[in-house]
Amino acid sequence: MRVNHEYGRGGALAYLPAHDVHHAKVFGRCEPKTGIVPFMSLLTQVMTTEPYASAKRVYWIVDNGSSHRGQKAIDRLTSTFPNTVLVHTPVHAFWTNQIEIFLSIVQRKVVSPNDFTET
Incomplete structure (x- = not known):
């Protein structure tokens, strides 16, 4: 049985990370939402700095999210x-x-304790 979990963002920002192993x-940036434009902003942030700008090849390992899936994404990039x-x-x-592994560590060590003060 396949279960999908949908959640409302409630105004939360999207964090887009990239990890140079x-x-x-x-590298990271906060955006109001995910999508092609925020993803390309992250790419531009990374690819316009050294050593990436002058590298012979830079491999971007990504999941199958809609902002970077398929031949159109490859061509755009x-x-x-x-x-x-x-x-x-x-x-x-x-x-x-690798970035998902990094984020799972952040979640377990920083976010999951829920040591937030009441507002």
């Missing part, structure tokens, strides 16, 4: 940044995505 660096290569993880295999 070679330099142990996380390579037309803007020709040195990029988009690689998709298998569907429902988020545990193979």
Whole structure:
């Protein structure tokens, strides 16, 4: 049985991260929502800085989210940044995505304790 969990964002911002596994660096940005424009903003943030701007190839390993799925996403990415290569993880295999692993650690160590004061 397949179960989908839908939730309302309630005004929460979307955090879009990118993880450079070679330099142990996380890039991130907060956006009002996810989508093509926020994803391309993250790419631009990363790809216009060194060493990525002048690298021969930069591999972006992504899940199958709608903002970076399919040939249109590949074409959009390579037309803007020709040195990029988009690689998709298998569907429902988020545990193979290094940024998902990083975010799960943040959730367990920072978010899950729920040590927030009442407002």
